[in-house]
Amino acid sequence: MFLTTKRIIKAGFINFWRNSFVSLASILVMTITLFVIGSLIFANAMMMATLEQIRDRVDINVYFITTAAEVDILEFGDELEGLEEVEKVEFVSREQALEEFRARRAGDAIEMQALDELDDNPLQSRLRVKATDPTHYEFIAGYIDGQVNEVTTDGVPIIAKINFQENRAMIDSLTSIIASVETFGFFLTLALIAASILITFNTVRLAIYTARDEISVMRLVGASYSYIRGPFVFEGIMYGAIAGIITLVLFYPLTLWMGVPSEQFFGGGINVFTYYVENFASIFLTIMGSGIALGVVSSFLAVKKYLRM
Amino acid sequence: MIYFDQVSKIYIDSSIALENITLSVTPGEFVSVVGHSGAGKTTLLKLILVEDKPSSGAIYFHSTDIHDLRRDELTLYRQRVGTIFQDFRLLPNKTAYENIAFAMEAAGRTDEEIEADVPHVLSLVDLEHKMWNFPHELSGGEKQRVAIARAIVNQPDVLIADEPTGNLDPLSTYEVVQILKKINDLGTTVLLTTHNKGVIDNLGRRVITMDKGRVVRDDSTGRYIL
Numbered sequence: 001m002f003l004t005t006k007r008i009i010k011a012g013f014i015n016f017w018r019n020s021f022v023s024l025a026s027i028l029v030m031t032i033t034l035f036v037i038g039s040l041i042f043a044n045a046m047m048m049a050t051l052e053q054i055r056d057r058v059d060i061n062v063y064f065i066t067t068a069a070e071v072d073i074l075e076f077g078d079e080l081e082g083l084e085e086v087e088k089v090e091f092v093s094r095e096q097a098l099e100e101f102r103a104r105r106a107g108d109a110i111e112m113q114a115l116d117e118l119d120d121n122p123l124q125s126r127l128r129v130k131a132t133d134p135t136h137y138e139f140i141a142g143y144i145d146g147q148v149n150e151v152t153t154d155g156v157p158i159i160a161k162i163n164f165q166e167n168r169a170m171i172d173s174l175t176s177i178i179a180s181v182e183t184f185g186f187f188l189t190l191a192l193i194a195a196s197i198l199i200t201f202n203t204v205r206l207a208i209y210t211a212r213d214e215i216s217v218m219r220l221v222g223a224s225y226s227y228i229r230g231p232f233v234f235e236g237i238m239y240g241a242i243a244g245i246i247t248l249v250l251f252y253p254l255t256l257w258m259g260v261p262s263e264q265f266f267g268g269g270i271n272v273f274t275y276y277v278e279n280f281a282s283i284f285l286t287i288m289g290s291g292i293a294l295g296v297v298s299s300f301l302a303v304k305k306y307l308r309m
Numbered sequence: 310m311i312y313f314d315q316v317s318k319i320y321i322d323s324s325i326a327l328e329n330i331t332l333s334v335t336p337g338e339f340v341s342v343v344g345h346s347g348a349g350k351t352t353l354l355k356l357i358l359v360e361d362k363p364s365s366g367a368i369y370f371h372s373t374d375i376h377d378l379r380r381d382e383l384t385l386y387r388q389r390v391g392t393i394f395q396d397f398r399l400l401p402n403k404t405a406y407e408n409i410a411f412a413m414e415a416a417g418r419t420d421e422e423i424e425a426d427v428p429h430v431l432s433l434v435d436l437e438h439k440m441w442n443f444p445h446e447l448s449g450g451e452k453q454r455v456a457i458a459r460a461i462v463n464q465p466d467v468l469i470a471d472e473p474t475g476n477l478d479p480l481s482t483y484e485v486v487q488i489l490k491k492i493n494d495l496g497t498t499v500l501l502t503t504h505n506k507g508v509i510d511n512l513g514r515r516v517i518t519m520d521k522g523r524v525v526r527d528d529s530t531g532r533y534i535l
Contacts, residue, residue, distance in 0.1 A: 007414050018402040217398045220358060221459065222388030223415035225380065 004227065012234030022207045023239065029203040030243035031250075033196035034291050038247055040189050041283060042255070042272050046262060047185050049270040051178050058134050058171055060164045062144055063124040066094065068158035070125070076151045077127050083143065085136035090128040097123040124160055134175040137164060197294060204239070204298035208232055208306070215306040229303045236295030244291035248284060251276060310336045310467065310498055311357065316366035318352050318522075326352040328522040330366070334500060336466070339493045341509050341531075342502045344519035350502040353519070354471050357500070358392060359383055371466075388416045391460030391468040391497075395475035397452040399444040405431065405455045406440045409462050416463045430458045434488060450481025457488055467498040474505050486511060 016023050064073050070093065077089045092100070098121050105111050115122075129144075131137050141164035148159045164171075208215075211232070218228045259273030276283065311334040318327040327349045334340050342350050355361040356368055359375055367374045370386065378386055399408050409427045418426075431437045434454035444452055453473055460468055470489060474482040486508055493499045503509065509516055509532065516531030517524055 003419070004417075015402060213398065214400050214402075217400060218411070218415070220360075220387060220392050220398075221412040221415055222384050222386075222390075222463070223411070224384045227415055 004230075008227070008230030009234055011231035012238065015231055016235050016238050019207070019210075022210060023235070026203050026207050026239045027243050027246070030200050030239050030291060030294065031246045033200045033294065034243050034247040034287050035250065036192050036196045037290050038251055038283065038287055040192060041286065042275065044185065044189065045275050045279075046270055046272065047181065051181060054174055054178060055134060056130075058137070058167075058174055059128050059130045060137055060141055060144075060162060060167065060171075062127045062129065062159060063161040063163070064126065064158045065156075065160045066120075066122075066124055067153065067156070068125065069153040072151065072153045072158060073125060073127065076147070079147075080127065080129055080140070080144070083140065085131055085133075085139055087130045087132045089130075092126050092128060094121050094123050094125045097121075097125065134171060134178065137171050138168075141165075200294050201298045201301070204236060204295065205302040205305075207235075208299060208302040212306045215303065219307070225307050228307065229300065232299045232303045233296055236297075236299030237292050238295070240291030240293070240295030241288065244288040247287050247291075251283075310334055310338075310371060311500070312369040313353075313356075314367045314369065316356065316363045316368060318349075318356065318361070319364045325522045327356075327363070330522075330524055332517065332524060332527065334467075334498060336498055337493070337496055339490070339499045339512065339514040340501070340517060341512060341514060342500070342517045342519060343504070343509060347521075348519040349522040350519055351471060352522075354469055354500070354502060357469060358390065359386070384415075388463055389466045391463070391465035393453065393456045393460050393468070393470045393473045395472035397444070397449075397456045397476075399452055399455060399459075401444055404441050404443055405436060405447070405458075408444070408455055409459045412459045412462055418463075426462055430462045431455075433461075434458045448481070449476050450478070450484060453477060453481065453485050454488065457485070457492075461492055461497065465497065467500060468492060470499065470501040472502055472504065474503060474508060482508065 062076075070091075074091060077091055080086050081089045098115075101123060102112070102115070129140060131140055141162055144159070144162050144164075149157050151157065151159055215228055255273040255276040259271045263271040313330045313332045316327055316330045317325070319325050330349075330353070342353060344350050352361065356363055357370075357375070359378070362376055368376060370390075373386075375383075375386060399405075400411060403411060406427050409430060410423045413423045413426065428437055428440065431440055434457055436451060436454050436458070439447060439451060439455075444455070447455065453476075457473075468489070473489070474485055477485060482505065489499055489501065490512070501508075513530055515529050516526070518526035518528075518531075
């Protein structure tokens, strides 16, 4: 067993070296495939970060009358947070709302002057509700609507307004964009991976096609199927491993170069270089694993065809 | 040793390659099979090498139906049958030494045995000085001698030679025939197909003549008659 494995590995190395042109072509094609797979990992991460940002911007606000007691608002907030459709509820007091407003409109002297002339803070406290999924906002808004007369301070209903209907068009549109982008991204990824795998498979098959006569001779001299197949599969492993290393090395300067622009382009999304460095272990395993698996499966199937002849 | 029992081979397009062949080859014999192109000689050898299956009948090797062998048994069977071809069929990316060593490796021989036997068998075909040459660096006759060395290195029971002199010049043909005779004299059964009348007449051994898939003559000390 050890002797056979040693001979298979040695023969794989020798074939790889002596068929250097075929090896080089196979590695090149496999590098392109792995590069596509790696790029899809980064594209997917950037897409997810962007979608997360969009999701983060979508929420509904429940405004309360100025005389509402904070304790009643917070109690209602806790009730909402208990719903499984709700991810989090954030309370914004009247004072906080005023501070935010002042910060936002600091450059508008007229508005600031008008605000100063008022005796009382005109802004309402509110609950900012974030759903676990944008499709849940309709349910949450309906639930709050149903509670309008139940949430009271001293028997007076305190919910003044829910901004869902005003934001509905935007929420629906964003929900639909997110779903479309995810679906499109999924199928695009699938199509690109399938195309890359097919191209790689055909290249390896072509490389082994040139050795079909050798395979028939090997059979005739009494070599077992596993002994014939072994060196080709080992060559496939080498194609995958070398292509994987080349791809990983190429990604380093590329992501370094694209890091800052990608961060700016996606408005504070992700820096691809940071993502590459932080997730190197999983990217390494994915790229090397895909390369080696592609090499093994392609060569195994290609040799199998000629062993049957 | 080899027994064809009413073997026929009919291809999908209904062409008959072999028709009801019954013949036997005993151990130590040197049998030549002659016939025009399409007579069925190559099909006969393909069936012995289990590269193709008969449409009917059975082929026995030491009383075992070779077309009933499991894959692992087939591998062992092929190690007992040496083969040489008109087009040499050497592994192009391996040197003469490696081509012969491959057959030994396939048979599970140790590195020490390989290191001892390969130079020896190459010296038998007078090619020890070309041990590290690749096939494209050898002449036709030299390639065929390497192929013979590879075929005999595992000491097979039978050597199948399919038109081994077809691509060779007269001198190389003579050398190859002499080697085949020497191998046979040492006890290995040889089954040869050829078109070369000179080879057959020089051998003076058993000749089976085929025509249109049938055996039409079987002479123990035959000559090439077509």
